[in-house]
Amino acid sequence: MDISAVGLGAIIVLVFLFLQIPVFASLLAGSVTYFMLTPNIPTQIIAQRVISGIESIPLLAVPFFVCAGVFMNYSGVTKRVMEFCEILMGRTSGGLAQVNVLLSTLMGGLSGSNLADAAMQAKMLVPEMEKKGFSKEFSSVVTASSAMITPLIPPGIAMIIYGSIANVSIGRLFIAGIGPGILLCVSMMILVSVISKKRGYKPARETRVTPKELISGLGTAALPLFLPVIIIGGIRLGIFTPTEAGAVAIIYSLILGAVYREMKFSHIITGLKETITSTASIMLIVGAASAFAWVLTREQIPQQMTGLIVSMISNKYVFLIAVNIFLIFVGMFIEGNAAMIVLVPLLAPVAVEYGVNEIQFAMIFIFNMAVGCLTPPMGTLMFVTCGITKCKIKNFIKEAIPFYILLLICLMLLTFVPVFSTGLVDLIY
Known part of the structure; x- marks a missing residue:
């Protein structure tokens, strides 16, 4: 065993x-x-481990769902879902800000990518929010914060990667993500409403929604919103696996493109190019992290870490609090997928030793990584959104303080109230 070599390797990773x-x-x-x-x-062996790390059948779902999400954006789905959200939330306090949150929740089940969601809504909604009197900072924070819901709503890419690493049912993770996603959506809507009332942000519309408008909007958005039902229902009934569900999602997105007559052949080619580049970036990280994870496993770091933590901490809730603090800190500096591939093999066995439900721990882990996307200095959601809206980072961080507090409250609920993560899974399975 060569701990010095492992230690130096870990230091180089962090420095780089x-x-x-x-x-x-x-x-x-x-x-x-x-x-x-x-x-x-x-x-x-390095090359072998990199290649074997991406030769996982469950990981085939990554390019499938990425492709389906890209095609959804070209098929006119986003516009129709947004119009439906405006009908539902237009008269509430905060109007378009509420639309922003709800759109992220609904599109999370379609795109699977939080960065794609943030970029799309920063282009579509933030300019409209500013016209309605919302500040640039508030509009940017709502857009970036609501995009955090995307990894939690099925079919999130993070769930696929976590499931393939920790050998946890991806179908169960998909269902488990609905609870935290709805929790974050509802709590964020409440916060947006409070801030909007305090600042005098007006609703998007003054007139009451008529039944005809509601039925028309629902009819327009029904087909796209049916996709998560098809995916989860098909997996639960055993019609297809989570990997095959990705292929089903692609076919369904192409059908929607034909129905709405907005997707052209050039869009398909562009979408395939975007899928290749997005998937390649994810798989490079997965392969490289797999090689580093092999190093840690060979030196029995997970076993030693398990023994050390168990000897120091006797209570599982103290362990979960310590893990949350650690993961929030890690998420501030390291990209989520890379952190997941390296840390899940280390922490998941420890969680099992403490009797923590594997589904609950997965949701806690994924939620922490999502928080990292919003926090400086490596907050990818923050930089993507501010890059499009031209909002200054320091103004963004100041405006985001209430949202950071909200995220901490939601994290504590996931940590100490397992039903938010496991309730639906226990009900359906």
Whole structure:
């Protein structure tokens, strides 16, 4: 066992990440350092581990759902779902801000990508919100914060990666994500309403919604909103696996494109290119992190960490609080998928030792990584949204303080009230 080689490799990974070197290159650098300093290990194992890390059948769902989400944006789905959200939330306090939150919740089940959601809504909704009197900072924060709901609502890419790493049912994770997603949606709507009333932000519309408008809006958005039902229902009934559900989602998005007559052949080609680039970036991180995770496993770091933590902490709730603090800190500096691939093999076995439900722990982990997307200095959602809306980062952070407090409250509820994560899973399964 060569702990010094592992330690140096880990230090190099952290230093490279702080220097903003690409995540996959940072992880590979740490792995290569270990192999160079450890004798009698063939260097070709690095390549083998990278390749084997992405040769997972469940990971096939990643390009499928990414592709389906891209096609949804080209098929006119987003516009129709947004119009339906405006009908539902137009007269509430905060109007378009409430539409923003609800749209993220509904589109989370269609796009599966929080960055894509944030970018799309920053372009579509923020300019309209500013015209209605909302400040640029508030509009940007609502857009970025609501995009956090996307990884929680099925079919989130984070759930697929977590399930493939921890050997947890992806179908159960999909269902489990609905509870935290709705919790975050409702609590965020309440916060938006309170802030909007305090600042005098007016509703998007003054007139009451007529039954005819409601039925018309629902009819327009019904087909896209039916996709999560098809996915979860098909998986639960055993019609297809979560991986095959991704292929079903692609076919369904193409059907919607034909029905709405907005998707052109050029859109399909562009969508395939976007899918390839997005999937390649994810898989590079997965492969590199798989090699580094192999190093940690070979040196029995997970077992040692489990023994150390169990000997120091006797209460599972104290353990969960410590894990939350640790994951929030990690999420501030390391990309979520990379952190998941490295840390899940370390922390999931420890959680099992404390008797924490594997589904609940998965939701806690994924929620923490989502929070990291919104917090400086590595907050990808923050940078993507501010890059489009031209909002200053310091103004964004100041405006986001109430939302950070809200996220902390929701995290505590997920940690200490398991029913938010496991209730639907227990009911359906």
